[in-house]
Amino acid sequence: MSDQTLTPQNGLAEPSLVLKGPGMQFPYMPSPKKLVFGYDPDEFEEFVKEWVPALQSAYVRVERQGGTGDHGIDVAAYRSTQGLEGPWDNYQCKRYKSALNWTTAAGEIRKMFAGVVLGHFVLPTQYVFVAPAFARNLREALAKPVQTRAKFLEGLAETRDEVITRLTDDQRQEVAQLAEQTDFAMFVPIDMDRMLAQHKTTPQWVTRFPDEQRERPAIMLPPDEHGSGEARYVQQLVRVYAERWKADADTLELIAQHPKAGDHMRRQREAFYSAESLRRFARDAYPDGHFNAVMDDVHTIAVEVGDKRFELGWDRLQAVLEAAGVVALTETVLVRYVRPLDRKGVCHHLANEGRLEWCEEGGTA
Template sequence: MQIGSGETGTPPLTLTGPQLQFPAMPTPKKVVFSYDPDEFEDFVKEWVPALNTKYVRVERHGGSGDHGIDVAGYLTPQGLEGDWHNYQCKHYGDPLTWSKAAPEMRKMFAAAVRGHFTVPKRYVFVAPMIGRSLVRLFAKPSDTRRDFLEDLKSTRDDVITSLSNAQREAVEKLAEGTDFSMFETVDMDEMIALHRTTPHWATRFPQPQVARPQIMVPPPEHGPDEARYVQQLLDVYRERWGDTTSSLEQVAEHRQASEHLRRQREAFYSAESLRLFARDASPEGHFEAVLDDVFDIVVEVADGIYSLGWERLQAVLNSAGQVELTETILTKYVRPLDRKGVCHHLANEDRLTWCQEGDT
């Protein structure tokens, strides 16, 4: 029998074993509500690029001396001196209202008068909860301007009272000539839906615990994708038991070798089921990260001096079970048999070799 020859009509892979059950995870919305202000600004910075692919770049400015800019999306290389959008982040335990939004608007106009930046084309308030009265007010830009100008006359905000009379007049004049439709709010549900399209989604939010598919059962016939690691196992068997185990037909007649090959194929297909699950349920590269974690440790074991490839194989398989995997969204799905199977995936790629010249 030729390794990897495979015959048409080979029975499809079957699955066995119970599916895992997991407790419910918090929704993304609940996660966002739990953020502190810094975490929320980071979340907004991840979301903004998905709004407008024309942004030259997106920067976070939040902090002391930010002049009312938390996250800025630049439409030109001139940054704050050209066309840009401001995303003002407000993470409160209650809805964002006019009394909390107006001071930020005054800060923006005062900073523009002082020459810190040009007035943005859009000014978007981003908060987990937006008061309905604020949404209704922003829906009528002329009313928003009217209320802003009325408040401006009586405000005691330091950002305004610290201005000279000429600067205060400039703020009023700038506000009178500004189209207040620039002020907007964003719905958190829409924001989360758009964030889902970004590469940050999978790492920021706990993903719904999808049950891993049941483990594949090796088909009766060896497939082409098994050729190299099975050949390496045949080399091990021939070295240990002689020419009576140099082919698959002979191995099938050898009690120890046949049982050993059966177990290794089960491990290979367990890891293969993990690979397919990772491909469909996690970002690209997660299964490869498991391969690399295992390889980085067991390659040192494989480089030892052994009298037989069998001894190297057993030492590597044992050490694979002790490897500490990098914590990713896939790690919790990795089973002990997968680690063993990963070694055969590595052998299938010739990253591990069991029988080596120079063994004593």
């Protein structure tokens, strides 16, 4: 058995398609970083909410809470079903025209400690400052957690921030004690380039940013031995050959020796693996559903052609393959990569899933 054995895709995934807009030409398209820099605070928080799940697969839920009364939480990532009462991470989003500095960050940290003391949530495991740019004084502060804690405590004792001054004396003392006991290494910045690279792994990337031209990997070549993952469509082809050429081509061994059936089988396997290459490319490059959309487009026409009356399964197969070559595909970001050989291969993927049949039961096509 070849190590290139395939696993056919059974059932239909719910497509999360990225449709292409009108075929317009633009002289210049801003980079993703420049687009993010132009977001308003609300859109920036939504972008962060999309990015956070790419960081930690252990998050059970990611929730945007920014707005009035958020107690210093913009995006909360929960590590357990206990939510804010269990382990969680806070992603504090700051979208300003200027770089985020220490003074602003210190105010957010004070708000966070006050929220813990007031019982709004437990201390987060990690507190991540998310901003398009960071001032040097903040980067330096976050790189020296011990010194920064001392600096924060000094400022806390003198602050006129209402978040602190409206607390009772006991509550202010609790805030100071909590800050003194906290490892300030929990406060970290995130680099925008790294953030964009991680966001690129999410399904939302292609819905948010212009799609870039990607290099499709080389087409897979069929292995010498048939894989178990291609058994169903190969069995259907064997029936087609046996129906047309009878006992001269009713086994794989005889088909391989047949002057026409052998070459035909080789071409169909090449097409199947071409489509499999497209499926894997789509799986790795785009959100779920794009290859299935191509399958559905081809099936929509192929099933109608296949329902016509044919003398032989061979005739039905040829008619369906011809129709697949001219099917109008939904204009998704994947369409530009679909080759004629892929279209033929999709027909065999559909046969592999039992969605198309070439020979009718009873021998009458």
